[in-house]
Amino acid sequence: MSDPILRIAAKGDGLTESGRHVAGAVPGDTVDAAGTITPGPHHIDPPCRHFPQCGGCELQQADDEVLAQFVGERVAFAAESQGLEPGVLSPPHLSPPHTRRRASLHAQRAGAKVVIGFREGGSHRIIDMAECHVLHPALFALVDPLRRLLGHWQGRLAADIQLTLVDQGVAAEIRGIVPDGLAQTEALLDFARDNGLARLSIDEGFGAEPVWEPQPATVTLGGVPVDFPHGAFLQPTQDGEAALLSAAREWTAGAGTIADLFSGLGTFAFVLAGSAKVLAAEADRAAHLACQAAARSNGKAVHSLHRDLFRDPLTAQEISKFDCILLDPPRAGARNQIDMIAQSSASRVVYISCNPQSWARDARRLADAGFRLAELRPVGQFRWSTHVELASLFLR
CATH class of the missing domain: 3.40.50.150 (Vaccinia Virus protein VP39)
Structure with a gap:
C-alpha cells in the first residue's frame, strides 16, 4: 500500500500522514513500503545536472507551488x-532562479585538475560546478576563469572563494592561497583585470587584503552608495x-x-x-x-x-x-x-x-x-x- 506525501518537513524530506520521512519526495507523490516514490503532479525534473549531489540545493524536484x-x-x-x-x-x-548575488565556493586540486563548487550535502567533497541555477550569471561566469587561475598554482590547493555582486561588478575574496613571487602576483592581477573584477582580495590567514580595486567597492542601499567592507553582510x-x-x-x-x-x-x-x-x-x-x-x-x-x-x-x-x-x-x-x-x-x-x-x-x-x-x-x-x-x- 502506498502512502501519500502531504508536505515537506523542515530538512527537506517528504512527510506522510503516518510521520514517515522520504528523501526526494514532494506533496502529491506516493511512496510504497519499499521506499519507491511515484511522482505526482508537483514533482518535476530538476533543472541542474548536479542535483541532488550538490549541497547548494535541496528541493529542485519541487515545482513553484510546492516551494511556496x-x-x-x-x-x-x-x-x-x-x-x-x-x-x-x-x-x-x-x-x-539566477539571482543569488553572494556565494561561498570551495576549490581544491583533484589530480591534474582543479574542482570548484559547493560541497556535497553532508560531505566535504566538492561538486565540480558545470552549471548553477541559483547564482547570478555574473558570479557563475567567474567559475571557469578561477579554475584556470588556480590550475597554475603550485603545490597543495584547498581554497575558499567568496563572491559578491557589488555596484562595480564582482568582489572576489580567496582564502587559502599565498602568492609566491612576482609571477603569481601578476597572474592574480591579470585575472582581476581580464574579468573586470570590482575587487580581488587574498586572505593569507590574517584577514583579507585587496590586491586589485580600481575604485572603492560599494553597494547602493536606498539610493546611497555605501562602501562594502570585506565580509560585510x-x-x-x-x-x-x-x-x-x-x-x-x-x-x-x-x-x-x-x-x-x-x-x-x-x-x-x-x-x-x-x-x-x-x-x-x-x-x-x-x-x-x-x-x-x-x-x-x-x-x-x-x-x-x-x-x-x-x-x-x-x-x-x-x-x-x-x-x-x-x-x-x-x-x-x-x-x-x-x-x-x-x-x-x-x-x-x-x-x-x-x-x-x-x-x-x-x-x-x-x-x-x-x-x-x-x-x-x-x-x-x-x-x-x-x-x-x-x-x-x-x-x-
Missing part, C-alpha cells in the same frame, strides 16, 4: 509552535531584499523616529530615512563606519551607532524614545534586545528574521509583553533550499 507552500508552512508552523496566530499571513515570496538576492524593504516601508510609515537594530551597512536605514530619523545600531565596526560615512556624505538622517546589541542591548528607556523599532538580527535571534523591547513602552516592532525558530522564541516574548502578531510575510530568498526568511509586524 514549504516556505509559507515553515514560517506559519514556527508561529504556531509558540501559540501565535498572525492577523494576516501573506502569500510567500519566492526569489527567481548583504541580503542574498536583490529581489528578496526588495520584498523585505517593501514590508519595512509599509509597516514603519508615519514613524518620525526609527531604531534600526543589527543594521549592518544600512540596508533598511537608508530606505527608511526619508521622513523619519533613523538610529542604525551595529556591532561590526567596519559596517558601522561604512554606514556612518555614507550617511554623512549623502546628508541622510541616519545616526550610526557602534554597539554590540547582544552584550549591550538598547535599554527599555532608550527603546521607548522611538516611534518604531526594526530589527534584523543574525540567526541566533535577539533574546536580550527583545527583553528590553518587551519592558519598554514601544508599540510597533518590525522583526526581520532569517531563522523562523529563533524568531518564534523572540516572538513569544513579545506576545507575553502584550504585543500581537499583526502580520507575517514568508520570504524564500534561498531558492530550492530549506533556508527560509520572514518579515513580521508586532503591535500593542
